[in-house]
Each structure stands twice: as C-alpha cells, then as structure tokens.
Amino acid sequence: MGNYIDTKEEVKNHLFARVPLIIINSSERERVERMFRELAAEMKTSIYYYTDVKQVVSLYGNAKKDVDRDPMMFVQDLFRKNRSSTFVIGDARRLSEENAFSREVLDTLYLAMETSSTLVLVTPDYVWNRLAQFGLQVVLQYPDLIERESLIRKFVGCYGGKYPIQWNEHDIYRAAMLLSGFSEVQIDNILVSQLVAHKGLKKQNLLDLTRQKSRLYATVPCVEEVQVKPNLMVSGLDNLRKWIRERKQLFFIEDDVLDEYGLTAPKGILLAGIPGCGKSYSSKMIAAEWELPLFRFDIGAIYDKWMGESERKMKDALTFIDNMAPCVVWIDEIEKALSVSDSGNDTGKRILGQFLYWLQESSKRVFLVATANDITALPPELFRKGRFSEIFFIDLPNSEERKVTIEQYAAKCLHMQFSDEAMEELVRASEGFSYSDIESVIKEAAQFCILNTDVQMDLNKLIYFFNQNISFSSTNPETVQKLRKWGRERAVSASIENKQEGSVLL
Ligand SMILES: Nc1ncnc2c1ncn2[C@@H]1O[C@H](COP(=O)(O)OP(=O)(O)O)[C@@H](O)[C@H]1O
Ligand SMILES: [Mg+2]
Structure with a gap:
C-alpha cells in the first residue's frame, strides 16, 4: 500500500468519483506533480497545478498562468466557469488550523461540491479537521x-x-x-x-x-554505529557461520517471494555461551558477512527517572532502528537490561513489552543479534516462537577449533607456523581455553618478542605462555557446567560437534 502505482490508482478513482477534496500526504512535490501529469494524460483532461514558485500550470498541454493574487480566487473562478475541473495545490501550507486562509479553502470546497470539481491539497502536515472532513486522504509513501x-x-x-x-x-x-x-x-x-x-x-x-x-535521521543516544572490518578473522563456530551464510539469501529476498510462501525475513538470533567465545564478536562477523551496517543498541541507557521518558526513548530508538533498515542490530548482554523481576518495576515491564512487540511485529529488515551471559535471568517470553529465529549456544572451542584459532593468531601475531606434532602439543596446552584466552596468550607472546628482540619465539616458549595463563573455565568450572547444561537443553550448538569429544557438552 502507498507505493506510486497504487496511490495513483487510488487518486484516479477519487477523481472519477468527483470527490470535492483529496489530501495527498507527501513531502515529495516533484513526484506528486509527475503523478498528476500522468493522470491528466491518461484521463485526457486538464489538471491545474499550483505552487508558489511555478504559479498555475496546466498539466495537460503546459499552459502557464501567473497568479500574483491569492490562488484561491483563481480556483473559485475556475470552478465557476468550468464544472468538473481539478485543481492541485502542490505545497499546501497554513492548513493545520482555523485561519483566514483555511476558511477560504473551506468556502472553496463548498463551491467544489456544487460544481462537481475537485481540490487536491499536497502536504506532509496535518490538515484542519473541518477541511479534512470534506474529502479523502491518500498517503504517498517514499519509493518502494x-x-x-x-x-x-x-x-x-x-x-x-x-x-x-x-x-x-x-x-x-x-x-x-x-x-x-x-x-x-x-x-x-x-x-x-x-x-x-x-x-x-x-x-x-x-x-x-x-x-x-x-x-x-535525528540520532538517538542509545543506538550507535559500530565500524566493522570487512576481513574479520573468525575461527570455529562453523554451525553458526553456516546458518548465517544460508540465511543471507532469505534476508535479502523480495517481500513478494516471502509473502508467496507465508514467510518472514530472519529476525535475529540469541547467542548464549561461555565468556570469551565470540558472542559479541559474532555480531560483527554477521554484519561483515551480510555487508550491512552494524548498530549497537544499549537498552540499559534508555532508563530514565522521569515518568514515561523511558518508554518514549525506547520508541524513538526502535523507530530509528527501523529507519536504518536493512541493518544488523546488536544488543550485548540483553539480560542486564531486560530482566524483570515479578516484584514491581513497571517501567521495566513496559519496556520489555515494547521490545517484544517490536520484535514480533516489525516488518523492517533488521537482524537482531542479542547476546546473553546469564540466560537464567532472561524473561521466558523472549524465547517464544516468532521472536528469535534461532538460539545458539557457544561453547569453549573443541580441539579442532582450538587448532584453527592457534594457527590463525600465530600466523597473524607471531608470523609462525607449526608442524602437526607441535600443533598437537599446543592444542593440548590450550585445553579449556576460550577463543579470547588463546588470542591473549599469543598476543602476550608477541609483545614479549617485541620487547626482547634477541629472543626467538619457539614451541616450548609458547607452551610456557599457555601454561602461565589461567583460563576462565578452570577458575569457574561450575559456571561453565551450568551454562553447558542450559545450552544442551535449550539451544543449537554454534559449532559442528566433534564426535571424538563426546563430552563437549558435559
Ligand atoms: N571465534 C573466534 N575467532 C577468533 N577470535 C575470536 C573468536 N571469538 C572470540 N574471539 C576473540 O576474543 C575476543 C573476545 O570475544 P567476545 O566476542 O567479546 O566474547 P564474549 O563471548 O564474551 O562476548 C574477540 O574480540 C576476538 O578478538
Ligand atoms: Mg561479550
């Protein structure tokens, strides 16, 4: 609805019906003028079009008249002399309330009714309701x-x-x-x-x-664009990456095709998992893979002490996001902003309600990537069908994933490659390490090399660095256990599971 062809058809029907007033809601003067020029040719009738700059132009044959007086006098004259004529005011102003001009327009509408003529007002603004009652309103949306x-x-x-x-x-x-x-x-x-x-x-x-x-668009403080390098280095997470590659085509497909199959474009994913395993990083990976801009939405920042302000800010933020479509929107640690306890906190509940409604109803191509560290704090409504397209669990990298991660970071930061046997030792030394743990160990080794130019980095030294590092999983085994249990029951694995490591999900 509201595209050029449909709007033109609608206006044509109103003109045939000789409705005394048509209000066209649009700020695109040139586009509306073109529409009336086409209508005049199709209906083989003269349509007069007025703007302050161009004065009166006949859109069928291009006759031009300068009206240095009030254009309404000219319109009234026209309606009296030629029954069933059409006059368009291309830049209607001062019509949102009762004033001398709007009253004059009102008088003209009575005349239009008597003479079966039509007055068209083109304006992006609200029109005084006594005028609006005379006719029909048509919205011309921006180009589809x-x-x-x-x-x-x-x-x-x-x-x-x-x-x-x-x-x-x-x-x-x-x-x-x-x-x-x-x-x-x-x-x-x-x-x-x-x-x-x-x-x-x-x-x-x-x-x-x-x-x-x-x-x-007026920017909103809680949504900011994040720059993403196009050649982001991602290791592991094969299942998640496969899903993302496959859904890309669906995300960009035309509405008609989706409608034909009763489908909607992928809405987003929720990523839960062990810290340092790429939840936040994945949002960048997706934006890079789909070649879309990435916006970070900080829901926590919309909370305001004044009554109703938080809801208004949330509405502004969601409108801004919709206007930025197509894009990827990333909400980091969503549980921090959306966990609502049953006891009180009405603002929190309303914000959650607004967010869920938007998630379900928005038809804009916005792909949401939400990450969560503490999934137990998340409201269950968030998991209902139709909200997220998929929920992924990101585990500690398995041996194959650690191998790829070590290879990639060692090549990039140390300019080193290892034999298969050396790699086996490194994979063993990195047992229980997250992607981010591996990255920081290798970067530490690289810093050491820069500061000690006389020392050559080798396998043993690198293993020493690994042994020095204490991984998150070794200091927080219960947290890891709890997260894995949840992941196995509620989510899809982000990795293609390694058969030999049947114990990946404990
Ligand atoms: N799969 C991965 N491949 C390569 N590097 C990764 C991967 N996952 C995480 N990293 C590195 O670890 C850092 C921290 O990861 P992050 O996504 O912030 O973890 P979290 O899961 O806690 O959000 C990233 O900035 C990136 O440098
Ligand atoms: Mg994170």
Missing part, C-alpha cells in the same frame, strides 16, 4: 524497493558513459535495499554525491549509502 531499483538503474544508465560504474544488477539491488526510507530527490542527491566523491560508483562504497542515512 522496485521504484528505488528503477531509479538507480536510470541513474546508472544516465551517468554510465561518463563515469566508471562498477555496480552490476546485484549491486543495484543491494543499493536499492540500503536506500529504503529516502525520497526520490534524496536518492538522486546521495547517488550524485557518491559519484562525485569516489569518481564513479564502486562496489566498496555501497555501505556509504547507509552512512548518509544515519546522518539524515
């Missing part, structure tokens, strides 16, 4: 995906010969996805500024399109 695609294709066609343009059909589709929530003029301006800034349209600048978007 198909319109955006064709706008971008037209733009590429227009500048393709003059500038290097690397965007293929797929990139045009992605750009159209990213440019949701913009008017036609804004899309054109953004594309021109990209073209000038980068001397062409390059693939690697696609994400800049959304950067423009976060500048456009």
Whole structure:
C-alpha cells in the first residue's frame, strides 16, 4: 500500500468519483506533480497545478498562468466557469488550523461540491479537521524497493558513459535495499554525491549509502554505529557461520517471494555461551558477512527517572532502528537490561513489552543479534516462537577449533607456523581455553618478542605462555557446567560437534 502505482490508482478513482477534496500526504512535490501529469494524460483532461514558485500550470498541454493574487480566487473562478475541473495545490501550507486562509479553502470546497470539481491539497502536515472532513486522504509513501531499483538503474544508465560504474544488477539491488526510507530527490542527491566523491560508483562504497542515512535521521543516544572490518578473522563456530551464510539469501529476498510462501525475513538470533567465545564478536562477523551496517543498541541507557521518558526513548530508538533498515542490530548482554523481576518495576515491564512487540511485529529488515551471559535471568517470553529465529549456544572451542584459532593468531601475531606434532602439543596446552584466552596468550607472546628482540619465539616458549595463563573455565568450572547444561537443553550448538569429544557438552 502507498507505493506510486497504487496511490495513483487510488487518486484516479477519487477523481472519477468527483470527490470535492483529496489530501495527498507527501513531502515529495516533484513526484506528486509527475503523478498528476500522468493522470491528466491518461484521463485526457486538464489538471491545474499550483505552487508558489511555478504559479498555475496546466498539466495537460503546459499552459502557464501567473497568479500574483491569492490562488484561491483563481480556483473559485475556475470552478465557476468550468464544472468538473481539478485543481492541485502542490505545497499546501497554513492548513493545520482555523485561519483566514483555511476558511477560504473551506468556502472553496463548498463551491467544489456544487460544481462537481475537485481540490487536491499536497502536504506532509496535518490538515484542519473541518477541511479534512470534506474529502479523502491518500498517503504517498517514499519509493518502494522496485521504484528505488528503477531509479538507480536510470541513474546508472544516465551517468554510465561518463563515469566508471562498477555496480552490476546485484549491486543495484543491494543499493536499492540500503536506500529504503529516502525520497526520490534524496536518492538522486546521495547517488550524485557518491559519484562525485569516489569518481564513479564502486562496489566498496555501497555501505556509504547507509552512512548518509544515519546522518539524515535525528540520532538517538542509545543506538550507535559500530565500524566493522570487512576481513574479520573468525575461527570455529562453523554451525553458526553456516546458518548465517544460508540465511543471507532469505534476508535479502523480495517481500513478494516471502509473502508467496507465508514467510518472514530472519529476525535475529540469541547467542548464549561461555565468556570469551565470540558472542559479541559474532555480531560483527554477521554484519561483515551480510555487508550491512552494524548498530549497537544499549537498552540499559534508555532508563530514565522521569515518568514515561523511558518508554518514549525506547520508541524513538526502535523507530530509528527501523529507519536504518536493512541493518544488523546488536544488543550485548540483553539480560542486564531486560530482566524483570515479578516484584514491581513497571517501567521495566513496559519496556520489555515494547521490545517484544517490536520484535514480533516489525516488518523492517533488521537482524537482531542479542547476546546473553546469564540466560537464567532472561524473561521466558523472549524465547517464544516468532521472536528469535534461532538460539545458539557457544561453547569453549573443541580441539579442532582450538587448532584453527592457534594457527590463525600465530600466523597473524607471531608470523609462525607449526608442524602437526607441535600443533598437537599446543592444542593440548590450550585445553579449556576460550577463543579470547588463546588470542591473549599469543598476543602476550608477541609483545614479549617485541620487547626482547634477541629472543626467538619457539614451541616450548609458547607452551610456557599457555601454561602461565589461567583460563576462565578452570577458575569457574561450575559456571561453565551450568551454562553447558542450559545450552544442551535449550539451544543449537554454534559449532559442528566433534564426535571424538563426546563430552563437549558435559
Ligand atoms: N571465534 C573466534 N575467532 C577468533 N577470535 C575470536 C573468536 N571469538 C572470540 N574471539 C576473540 O576474543 C575476543 C573476545 O570475544 P567476545 O566476542 O567479546 O566474547 P564474549 O563471548 O564474551 O562476548 C574477540 O574480540 C576476538 O578478538
Ligand atoms: Mg561479550
């Protein structure tokens, strides 16, 4: 509803029915003018269109009249002389309340009724209800995906010969996805500024399109963009990564296809697990894999001591997020902000309610990555079907995952490679270590090398570093046990489980 074609059809029907007033809710003057120009041609009738700048233009044949007086005099004259005529005010203002002008418009509407004429008011604002009662209101939404695609294709066609343009059909589709929530003029301006800034349209600048978007909307303090390196090094978590790769296509698929199968785009995942195993890191991995901007939503920061303020801030934050779609939104340690005890705390309950409603109902392409350390503190409503697409449990890396992690970090930070036998020893030495433990041991060794240039790092020294380090699991065995029990019962494993390590989930 509300796209260009549907709106035009709706307006056409109202014109045929000779409704005295049509209010078009839109801030896109040029687009509405084009719509009426097309309607005039299709209906083979003269439609007069007025703006302060252009004065009166006939959209069928382009006759122009300067009206230096009040345009309403001209309209009334027109309605009296030509029954069944249509007059559009392209930039209707001062109509939200009773004043001399709105009363004059009201008089004109009585005349329109008598003469079967139609007055059209184009405005993004509220219209005084005594006027609004005369007619029908139509909303022209910003261009939808198909319109955006064709706008971008037209733009590429227009500048393709003059500038290097690397965007293929797929990139045009992605750009159209990213440019949701913009008017036609804004899309054109953004594309021109990209073209000038980068001397062409390059693939690697696609994400800049959304950067423009976060500048456009009033920012909210509890949602901030997180920069993600495109070549993030992730080890292990094969099951989670496979899921993410497979769902990418579904996330970007057109609405029509989803509707046809009664599906919705993937909404998000909840990641629970042992600290230091990549819960927070995974949100960056997903944004990088899907080539989407990442926003961090700090729900804890919306709580305010003033009555009703927290709810308002939550509403603003959710609206901002919806406007940023398509994007990945990351809520870290969600239990800290959304754990609501049964005793009192009404604000907390209302915030949770708002959040759950949004999670269930928002149709925007926002993929939520929520992480939790203490899952027992989470409200059970959060797990109900239709909220998260999947709940993953991230365990300590198994031997295969530790091997890959050591290999990757040793290559990056120590510029070292190990034989199979040496690797076996390192994997043994890192038993019970998290990804982050392994990373910090290898980085410690790298720092040691920088400070002691005369010492050569080798297998034994590295094993010494591993032995010096105390892993989280060795100091908190009960926590690990409890988390694993929960993970086995309630969640899907983020790793492809290693058959030889049947005891991974104790
Ligand atoms: N799967 C992984 N592959 C590579 N590095 C990882 C992985 N998981 C965690 N790390 C490293 O450990 C750091 C801490 O991980 P983080 O995601 O913050 O843990 P947590 O699960 O506690 O949120 C990350 O910034 C990253 O450098
Ligand atoms: Mg974390």
